[in-house]
Amino acid sequence: MCYKDNELIVRPIIDGDLPKLWELMYKEESPEWKKWDAPYFELKRVPYEEFLSNKETIVNQDNRWVIEVNGEVIGTVNYYWEHKPSNWLEMGIAIYNPNFWSGGYGTRVFRLWINHLFNTLPLVRVGFATWSGNERMIKLGEKLGMKMEARLRKCRFYNGNHYDSIRMGLLREEWESNPIFR
Numbered sequence: 001m002c003y004k005d006n007e008l009i010v011r012p013i014i015d016g017d018l019p020k021l022w023e024l025m026y027k028e029e030s031p032e033w034k035k036w037d038a039p040y041f042e043l044k045r046v047p048y049e050e051f052l053s054n055k056e057t058i059v060n061q062d063n064r065w066v067i068e069v070n071g072e073v074i075g076t077v078n079y080y081w082e083h084k085p086s087n088w089l090e091m092g093i094a095i096y097n098p099n100f101w102s103g104g105y106g107t108r109v110f111r112l113w114i115n116h117l118f119n120t121l122p123l124v125r126v127g128f129a130t131w132s133g134n135e136r137m138i139k140l141g142e143k144l145g146m147k148m149e150a151r152l153r154k155c156r157f158y159n160g161n162h163y164d165s166i167r168m169g170l171l172r173e174e175w176e177s178n179p180i181f182r
Contacts, residue, residue, distance in 0.1 A: 003112040008105060009068040010077060010112045012060050020073040021058075021066070022051045024096035033096045036134050040158045067095065067109050074100045077113045079126075089117065091128050106140050111181060114144065118175055127169030131156045141168035145178045 002011030013021070025031070026045050034043050051058075058064065064078040075095035082088040091113060093106055117126050127149065130137040133156075138148075146168040154162035175181055 003116060005108050005112060007070045008108055008112075010065050010109055010116075011068065012062075013058055013064065013066045013076070015055065015059055017066050017073050018052060018055060018058065019048075021076070022046075022048050024073070024075070025094075026051065031096065032098050033094060036136070037094055038131065039133075040131070040156050040163075065113075067093075067105070069100060069105065072097075074105070075109075077109055079113075079117060087121070087123050089121065089123055089126055091117065091126055093128075102136065106136070107143050110140060110144055114170065114175065115181055118172060123172060125169050125171050126175075127167060130166050130168070131158075132164040132166055133158065133161075138166060138168070144170065144180060145174055146170045147174075 002009055024033075026048075029045070031043070063080065064076055066073050067075040067077060074097040075093065077091070077093045079089050079091040082090050091110075093109055093113075095101060095106055095109075114126055117123060127146070128137075128141065130141075132138075132151075141148075147170070148166060149169045150165075150167035152165040152167075155165050156163040
């Protein structure tokens, strides 16, 4: 199973993706993407051999897929259960390659991913958490009709400044009535 939007593909991770994913995620000491993806949490670098030894938790999983543009792996999209008994699911995205930032790829990926999640899981809501310093992520949510559900003030500290933690969400009925998802 995979989803396409012109040159963009969202699909399960395969063995052949592992070298590129490791390179994008862990090769650099201080990758540019980490400045936007929860930079207040330390990036724990994983040696390549260790990354490969955990491939059964990465390859062909339902909760984490790869993002590909014109055959090039550029990132991942995922979900995790905040509370599975109540079907409370949160999702995330990481476009590791900065050459693909601000080009609408994140919005397109999340549109495909949200459709996938609502069509395959018994969800009432999907959502994500970010921080007020990541304005692109907040705008992505707004473009897709997501609502800001929570703003926890000044609880994230990064580079000597306090930032808000932001929660955004979309209800199934909002998804069903939003033409952007059709």
